Amino acid sequence: MSNTIRNNLTIYGPADEAGRFLKQFVDGGMAAFVPIPPNATIDQVKDIWGALPENAWDVQVLPQGSITMVNNPSSNKMRPHTSSGAPWLNRRGFSLVHHGIEMKSQDLPGFLGRDKIPIALLVFHTKWDLPRRWIEFVINSEYERGVVLIMESFDITSFTMLNNIELDTPEKYFVYTSDPQSKWIQSGHCAAIIKMPDGDGGDDFFLPQIDEEGKDGENL
Numbered sequence: 245m246s247n248t249i250r251n252n253l254t255i256y257g258p259a260d261e262a263g264r265f266l267k268q269f270v271d272g273g274m275a276a277f278v279p280i281p282p283n284a285t286i287d288q289v290k291d292i293w294g295a296l297p298e299n300a301w302d303v304q305v306l307p308q309g310s311i312t313m314v315n316n317p318s319s320n321k322m323r324p325h326t327s328s329g330a331p332w333l334n335r336r337g338f339s340l341v342h343h344g345i346e347m348k349s350q351d352l353p354g355f356l357g358r359d360k361i362p363i364a365l366l367v368f369h370t371k372w373d374l375p376r377r378w379i380e381f382v383i384n385s386e387y388e389r390g391v392v393l394i395m396e397s398f399d400i401t402s403f404t405m406l407n408n409i410e411l412d413t414p415e416k417y418f419v420y421t422s423d424p425q426s427k428w429i430q431s432g433h434c435a436a437i438i439k440m441p442d443g444d445g446g447d448d449f450f451l452p453q454i455d456e457e458g459k460d461g462e463n464l
């Protein structure tokens with residue numbers, strides 16, 4: 245069975261640039277920023293985008309107002325689609341303000357959105373893996389335009405179900421725009437951290453190695 249990853253992508257920055265990013269993603273999905281070549285191998289697609297467009301679900305958007313579900317135009321084959329059931333955002337019952345407070349409470353080292361107000365939250369899914377190379381490229385390319393991003397990813401195939409309610413997985417993977425001096429940097433302004441409970445009410449941080457050798461994470 246393929247793993248399914250839920251990616252919560254929070255957008256910060258100037259309203260015009262954040263709005264441009266949001267529209268670009270909603271209209272074209274991940275391929276609008278990093279096009280998928282027709283000759284790309286499955287391994288390349290998994291490493292960069294995490295899934296082919298036909299193996300992802302509809303984009304869900306939480307703006308600075310109400311929750312909306314984006315409809316998929318049948319003529320647009322390059323954006324995520326194939327949703328089923330009630331949108332995840334509609335079941336969570338939180339506002340963008342509350343979500344921003346939650347992101348700030350993660351206390352991620354060097355995170356440049358710590359004192360900013362989020363413009364929108366995008367929720368999308370990838371079939372095989374989180375879109376590692378994609379988010380690294382997007383964070384660095386959007387930095388020059390003032391857009392700050394944080395993506396929180398979960399493997400929802402490992403969630404435990406209790407009375408049809410999803411219980412959060414203990415492992416959380418964060419990729420975010422950071423101070424380039426942080427030891428968590430992968431490249432440029434892109435930092436990555438795995439957070440897991442330490443058993444004493446706190447968290448352990450792990451540094452995932454996103455490189456060509458596929459090295460395992462290192463506990464720091």
